[in-house]
Amino acid sequence: MWTTSNPAIEMPALFERGADTISFAGGLPDLSGLPLTELAAQVSRQLRLGGRTTLQYTTPHLASSLVPAVAELMAMEDVTARPEHLVPTAGSQQGLLAVALGLGNPGEAILCQTPSYPGATTAFRTAGLVPVSAPSDVDGVDPDALREEVSRLRADGRTVRLLYVNPTFHNPTGATMPVPRRTALLEACRELDLLVVEDNPYGLLGFDGTTTPALASIDPDNVVYLGTFSKIFAPGLRCGWLATPPALTATLRSVGEIMTLSPSAFAQAILAAYHGKHGWDGLIADFRAGYARRAALMTSALADVLGPEWDWRQPAGGFYVWLRHRDGTDTASFEGAAAAAGVSFVAGRHFSVAGEHADGLRLAFSYTPADRIAEGIRRLGKALSPVEVAA
Structure with missing residues (x-):
């Protein structure tokens, strides 16, 4: 499913900074x-007591010690984590490419909520998919307009099976899709036989402490959920996960294994140790x-x-x-x-x-x-x- 064609949009230079810029x-x-001093002590202990394990290759499964940490995070947005359907990723970016490679075919359209995170559209293009703007208004993707757009694409002979959305504190607008719109959108996607790809790096960062039910909490069997520790812990660990519908777990786990061979047992161990002592609150x-x-x-x-x-x-x-x-x-x-x-x-x-x-x-x-x-x-x-x- 890989394509050698160059993505049409390059990633912006996000992390370069001049001296006084x-x-x-x-x-x-x-x-x-x-708590870096405490984390350093935990890392040292991990290396002394379990380094031969945590620095070794491992299987393409989320470490059992990390499952409670992921389950607690997902429960904050009303999602029940199913451990057997959690797939580790090197952050959401690898998860996006795994979804595109595993669930799409070159030349197929993928509908994208726009404006859209450029890392997602670039990943989709790299996998040979063709991003198409999903009709949206101030509340997010418009279900009725989506029906019309999918009908138009299919009438033109296009194959479209995926919808990519970032419904909570959206990148770049910061907007959050209201719950009634979420329900209506998921109903439309069921009717249209569209699988929803829910990218959710910011969902727990509401300033007033409230959260919005994730799309995966409403229709878990038709949503691939991308989670990450990059925004609520540290991006340098490159650790995230996919929560997948049962029918797609094996495919996405296989693609993830091909991409990375092995998730970082060490990064997972650091996160699990922190959560075990402190929780997330x-x-x-x-x-x-x-x-x-x-x-x-x-x-x-x-x-x-x-x-x-x-x-x-x-x-x-x-x-x-x-x-x-x-x-x-x-x-x-x-x-x-x-x-x-x-x-x-x-x-x-x-x-x-x-x-x-x-x-x-x-x-x-x-x-x-x-x-x-x-x-x-x-x-x-x-x-x-x-x-x-x-x-």
């Missing part, structure tokens, strides 16, 4: 709250509070410096603020001025499937030091001003 580009988590609460503070600082600064030609929503969770230029200007035209001003963002074109959303731009508040956010937005306001662009 204030970066709002990459969605990096703030790891300052991790305290760490996730700290993340929520920190991100809520940064989001408030960013939106307050935006209100002070941006003109009426820009529109955005106050985020309720996640990592991002999504700006839209009301006159439809392509925000890539501001990148040079932003770089000169010492600030970075991700232009909306990176989140498109077919050129849409070029008038948007994504700002990540999750990693920027709180005392640098106002200065970063001041620089951004200068870069986005008509005078600067005209110059």
Whole structure:
């Protein structure tokens, strides 16, 4: 199922930073709250007592010691984890490619909620799938419009069997799909024989501590759920999972094994040890509070410096603020001025499937030091001003 054709959209440079550049580009988590001294002691103990096991190859199954940690996370969004149908991944990115390779065929269409995470659309294209924008409104993918789009595609002779969505604190808009819309969407997907791919890295990061039932909690046998520890622990461990419908587990486990041969037993052991001692509540609460503070600082600064030609929503969770230029200007035209001003963002074109959303731009508040956010937005306001662009 692999294709040698190059993806049509390259991944944006998310993690590169100049010496004095204030970066709002990459969605990096703030790891300052991790108990690194304690983690170092746990890692040392893991190596001394079990290093010959945790540093060895292992089977393509989630470690039994990590299952309770995953089950607790999924239960927060009303999903019952079925251990035999959990497939380990090296973060959600590997999971996306595994889904595309295992469940799609080159040339098939995959419907994508847009604007869409560029890592997903690039993975789909790399596997030979053709992303198609799923009709959406402010509440997410529109079930009735989806029916019409699928009918149109199939009438044109296209094969479409997959729908990709990021329904909770969506990347890049930060929006969350309401529960009634989730139910209606899943009903439509059943009617249309569409399998839903639910990408959920931010679902537990609501600023007020509330959560929304995951799509996988409503229709677990028609949703492939992608979970990750990258946003609620540490991305450097490269550890995530797929929760799969029973009929698809063997296929996705085989593809995952082909891609990585073996998941990291060491990373799984570190996560399991942390969870066994602390659980998740305290760490996730700290993340929520920190991100809520940064989001408030960013939106307050935006209100002070941006003109009426820009529109955005106050985020309720996640990592991002999504700006839209009301006159439809392509925000890539501001990148040079932003770089000169010492600030970075991700232009909306990176989140498109077919050129849409070029008038948007994504700002990540999750990693920027709180005392640098106002200065970063001041620089951004200068870069986005008509005078600067005209110059």
